[in-house]
Amino acid sequence: MKPFYIFSLLFISSSAWSQSFSAAEIAAWKAQAQGITITRDKWDIPHVSGKTDADAIFGMLYVQCEDDFMRVEDNYITNMGRMSEVEGEAYLYQDLRARLFLDTNRVKAIYQTCPGWMKKLLHAFADGCNYYLYTHPEVKPRLIKRFEPWMPLMFSEGSIGGNISAISVERLKNFYTKNHSTSWRFKDWQEKEWEPVGSNGFAIAPGKSASGHALLLINPHTTFYFRSELHIRSEEGLNVYGAVTWGQFFIYQGFNENCGWMHTSSAADVLDEYLETIEWKDGKPFYQHGGTLKPVRVEKIKLWYKDGNALKQKEFDTYHTHHGPVISEKDGKWISISMMNEPYKALAQSFLRTKAKGYKQYNKAMDWRGNASNNTVFADSKGNIAYWHGNFMPKRNPSFDWEKPVDGSNPLTDWQGLHPVKETVQLLNPGTGWLQNCNSTPYTAAAAQSPDPKKYPSYMAPDPENYRGIHAVRVLKDASGFTLDKLIETAYEPQLPGFEPIIPALIKAYDEYTDKNPRLTEAINVLRQWNYKYSLESQATTLAMYWGEKMLTYTRYHLPEDEPNDALSLTEHIIKRSTSEEKIKQFNLVLDELTRDFGSWKIAWGEINRFQRLTGKIRETFDDQKPSLPVAFTSSHWGSLAAFGARTYPGTKRRYGSVGNSFVAVVEFGPRIKAKSIVTGGQSSNPNSPHFLDQAKMYSEGKFKDVLFYPEEYQKGANRTYLPGK
Template identity: 60%
Template sequence: MRSALLFGLLFCAAHAAHAQAFTPAEILRWNQQAQQVRIVRDTWGIAHVSGTTDADAVFGLLYAQCEDDFARVEDNYIEVLGRRAEVEGETALYADLRQRLFMDSTRAIAIYQQSPPAIKQLLDAFAAGTNYYLATHPTVQPRLLRRFQPWLPLLFSEGSIGGNISVVPVDRLKAFYSQQKSGAWQRPDFEQFDREPVGSNGFAIAPGKSASGHALLLINPHTSFYFRSEMQMTSAAGLNAYGAVTWGQFFIYQGFNEHCGWMHTSSAADSMDEYLETITKQPDGSYTYLYNGLQKPVQSAEISIAYRKDGQLLRRTFTTYRTEHGPVVGEANGQWLTVKMMDNPLAALQQSYLRTKATDYASFQQVMELEGNASNNTVFADKNGTIAYWHGNFMPHRPAGYDWSRPVPGRSDSTAWLGLHPVSELVQVKNPASGFIQNCNSTPFTVAGPAASPARANYPAY
């Protein structure tokens, strides 16, 4: 081992000025928790974080991430808070608006306050570890965030850099909310079929195909050394996971423990829908939408977004709209477009963390039944020799008779979701006869070779 760092060093006077943003009671509490954490960096600089409890390990994990690249930790949270325009200027205004349409701090705080105690402890440790880093590094100058709140991970819970919100076209959103004339619906760029796929690569090899006689899992052999931070987190409570973390998140996103390994590829599984709303403007200036023969009120809310321009911090306020399907994100041929997608950040965060403690295929699949992963496929292998693949996870059960790859009419419950498909109904494969699984953000129908892959005819078109 190249170096070892033991937390628990007392604050020195040189830090006092920078620490004034934090109270003496906070600093004392963080110092006490830091004494339960050890960070060892190996020859390659990889941080091996150990703690007494899982929360202690999270505390150390965030501290180590900030050591590696605080700027990227901060940038991810600036983005999910919808505050990029405060540092990047007016060009980021509508990306911030998109973010705030789907999730905001008020809701994240409410979810945090209602979270199970075990999750709340991890969220508190996330904030404590990040703030402890800032308190002990007075030369670090954040671009915007000088204090990290425990509810922040609820805005950024899946592991993917962008998640589903990122596929809502900003230009279309801007056209609607800046009152520019919009035209017919066009397939968003991310759905263009001639686009070169991007994302992750995963391969699982069955014991019968490996020289060792054990299952093998290969995770992202193509990525840069600097795309994600590679770390290990362990605790005396049984946590022991190694792999890649997304900057600012408190779980191993892709990696392994002593029992099993998992990785994720970008999924083309259709987990979200667009609805065409028939809108009527009322004499008082409000709007209604047609649903099951009734005119229902369109909900409106003011969203005020700060942005930097010519050295000043200015604000622009938008009147935003939503129906029961979701927020209005555009217009097509005189009808408003709304988007419905997964809206359960607590389940997403729980699933992201709990899968790192799975012990085999059965326990991993049990965690997947939280159905909190809307943007990823999963490639899996365990010490018992099981290899498996699931195409997506959060999958709405939709009525037949519609082309769900395009916007559907929102005027009645004939297009309402019928709940979610259980995990057992997802496109998947377990221990294929071919002895291998491969997925590179591609179709599930070639995942295990011509004879062993799932058959397209056995699943709904969506």
Template identity: 50%
Template sequence: MKKLFILSLLVLASCSPKELTEQERWEKHAENTEIIRDDFGVPHIYGKTDADAVFGLLYAQAEDDFNRVERNYIWAIGRLAEVEGEKSLYSDLRARLYMTEDEAKENFEKSPEWLQKLCVAFADGLNYYLETHPEVKPKLITHFEPWMTMYFSEGSIGGDIERVSTRKIKDFYEPNNQLAVSQGLIRTSDNEPRGSNGFAIAGSKTKSGNAMLLINPHTSFFFRGEVHMVSEEGLNAYGAVTWGQFFVYQGFNEKTGWMHTSTGTDIIDEFEETIVKDGSKTSYKYGDEIRPMDSIEVSLKYKSGDDFKEKSFMTYRTHHGPITHANGDKWVTTALMWSPVKALEQSFTRTKKSNHKEFYEMMDIRTNSSNNTVYADADGTIAYYHGNFIPKRDVAFDYTKPVDGSNPKTDWQGLHALEDNILVLNPPNGWIQNCNSTPFTSALEYSPKKEEYPAYMHSFPENYRGIHAIPLLTEATDLTLDSLIDLAYDPYLPGAEVLITGLLEAAKVAPVETNVAKEAIELLKKWDFKVSESSVGMTLAQFYINTYYRSGKIPNMVGNKRISRLGRFEYMSKTASPTERLAIFQQSLEQLKEDFGSWKTAWGEFNRYQRNDGEIEQDFDDAKPSIPVGMASSSWGALASFGTRFGKDTKRQYGTSGNSFVAVVEFGDKVKAKSMLAGGQSGDVNSPHFSDQSQRYADKQFKDVAFYREDVLKRAKSTYHPGEKNK
């Protein structure tokens, strides 16, 4: 009997599937995955399984812009200083404060099996790309690991962790180091407000009677590519993917669509800890207890000349989170959402939902911390979720400031149930909008009521984009994809009307000193406050506001609060004396003449798009080719945002952020969509898809999305399996 039992075990063991080697996994994935590139270079990835599709997605991303994929993970896993030097050491330390490499591996190991397969496929796709492209030389990461995804689990630019100050981390963990540290930002640094526009339109407002969705994230240019992922396990998602991630972050499938906007929900809090020292032992006070402080040594490398050096830090955590800085003798923990396994589950499963009931159940995971979600589907449902991860707090305490961590009453009391969060569902007005503004104007009188929610659920005030969008959506009828695009690019700038009206009022009551200023004032009287390439009024307004900002005259505070963007406009247009307004305007005219030879300079002569290479930080040059752009910054209330900065010694300003990936989607028996990508799909200057959408971007000429396979095949320019040359 014993022999028979042993024989049975041997038979079962021989029947168990043999674990594949890495090389065997690559070959199997490649065989099961097909990539079709369309006429704009968009990769349509078809896999047998979800894991096959993820493998193909990461392989295709590496083809398009391995530089950005690698850079995102160098930043996320805390190894940026090995490339950029000691100035980035505290960005790396910040990442490790929240999760060490060992903890990332533990999180991967405890993930559900289906998610582990996707994480392995992520690494396999990138490693197979490097194996088959030996000419590509990584800056640092020569072999990707499945656990790395745990550091980059949510698709926002930088997510919540970027809000934790690297300077304060340095001052706490290395106070005697006078080094100027990097902010540790994954996004491009410019002055453009970060955010997005999302519009969900009910069938009552559309020509077809079908629901529609505007997907309009305002991000750093080239931060996301455009992709299509399909598997035989129910995956069929199209949209924008953050380089290096394995899920469509902003997009749609055949039945549902989702758009994220930055939220004003309070999701990060600081707790001041009372430290108790007993010899070498460090503890902290919590109620009547003295609790031991978790101490974890973290060693980090950094580049120093041609060599590498290493520093070790003893890091600390309480039950609130890691110690990130100090306020006097109080050590401060910064608490935020850190649940990478659940966050990845939510991010991927979101792309496979078929109706609002399923979508709502997915949202109940509650790890989408930094975003709101605007939603529409084929059943005609439209919805808006304001925030998702929202800790419960005792409203007796002011969490806009650090709270006393020794008082148990200040602790987070779990998360708010999804049903308690701010939600707009199928409002009778037929539309929902969020432009990073207050949720209380998202659907006219059907908007949520402010008094029904705790203050920490909402902090963003109204902004000019929200003010701009509401009347457009109210008046809209018989919307089509094309007319929704027109609405989303409406050229009126409410902020410009406020600012210039204040200047014109000043000219009525105070002397205009020069003939040039008088002539410019007359031109502005006739301006319709709309941006275009040919507009001189737009150029005058921009130079005027630039000069005002540089003057130092705008107060930083109103009472005990930092002045809002609308508050700055209020000061420049009403509070400032007429004499001051006119003096600033005169200075701006002189600057404009110095830079361009005449104050009568068209907006497109000043406001440009330029992409010279595939570098993450562009070097702009007035002597190199560029394209005039008739769009403006969202700070004016421009729905279609074009954030800019100057290059070294340039007179022109160049686009760096704003409208990047944009799509309009119509649901029905079949989904229809049009899309736009700033510049092009590829980061390779030699690719035909490096800049093939640049002029289209400036002209607002969207492309039709090829969603169904028959349409993809009609537009196919190359079809191949990973590892093969494009055919």
């Protein structure tokens, strides 16, 4: 790491990021806007129509900026590795992680090689954002005063974390600050999402539906407000509705009139760590590979970060082998990492699949193999239901253990190209008449009709089972006669199977306990009578949630590094690795905490578990003294299909949700699309808008609104229809 340099913020902001728009640009934007129509329906959902795909994308980005420019800009600041310029030094190594894989120079070069059709879309993206800034001079960007057409190539999949989120910032920081500690596991767990993010997807075949048409559940679990509900149409065949990640020009999870797709985060092995044997010669690093020494590529990365009223710069010497960038060190060996780094393919696939007319075209779009972070649950109007586990899948020598870092000096560990899509784990029209994925193993996706694990390399699907997957199979396996409403009811079934093994273990510990008291006995009896279902009135849900979380923290802290820590394994660890005394001790701490905070441990779940939206800012604040709504559904860790990850915040005793169900939809693919959806709070991020909280009560109760897909539907009772800039 090199010394830093200090410059004034004024100097930086007045140079690179204060470009004005030319008269010719403005005239071109105004002319294009004349052919774009935006209709805001009664829920304020934007329906954007244009003659060409590029027109629709121009309008799509314009309305995203209208609804939440702050989040659009934030995503690009993050993905360009520039967050430390606006947030300070704490984000320096997050930015370094981004820059190790993609920098603006490389992305600009990729942009130059893009075909004409893609360049039109990329320019439409930039033009839509810039026209918004031109027509809204009161909006003051934190950093990006001009959007460029190459920017979407730095943010191409739309997943909440993307591939690089698998790389620990702490490990990266330790290596590049020469602090080569490897004791990072528990600390890394603490840094990650405290609530597991993921998603649920269900596909129902015609034989299991009441109408004889296929149905699809789209249920991503993300941080709240990470995506927006939107509809775009063009005369070039674009007609797609669903959830768009702020700042992107494709619907990430959604449907068109022919088919729909739901992405769930995948644990398919799409990246590998390599142990590199390093030798230094004349002050330069080399690594062993195939009996020879190869030079380590050294690249200088300069990062600016905000420090008070000044910008400081740090310069890093970063290291790359042919496997990829070096991210850490262990036992004297450097660790490099290989992962998908093909932004054009990822972006092309993400857009083209939205125009698929059915299974065959969607499967053809998968041939781009640019989806490295997601599984896909699919249904179409021809009655097909399908599942793909991952997409980008490197070929590897099966004699190595790919769940651990492999020897980078052995050429046999190098990737041997990619598996074609037909070789990956997938399902088409299983005999069950349904399929599901809840970030769980694909080998239970359709019960007995699931893929056979013996037919695939172990690295294709190392995903463990989880309690949502178990729960999904239970509710789907014997059900039939699905309608949209029945599919919603199924997606909110209140059982919590994750507690079924551990509550009996707690009760057994109590029965063996000698120091009983009336309070403890009464509380345990509440759990004895519990049916493992959440509800607003349930005191047992409160006790179970608080105790379960304490046991997870206790277990993770005491768990050896090489032990599995997936949900089902953690259950076994809770049961077997904690004594009866420890189980009771943690339960007594729960009773103490509830009594301290609420005056009694006898507190209904709905009194504690709340939805609240106050500011619309990216970092929302919460306040026990301000209005909030009770929510029954809860943490996905315990198998709640409808996910609501909540916790306390500074100054609060109640728990407020910020991750889980976000945009949720159910779709029926008949001659005409029928669909229902719900989002957290409402479409607008402006607290003064009537659409800031107009969906909040429905969201908290698991009730949905009708999707207005056809012009005659969304134009009736529309809030307003206008052109961009008007």
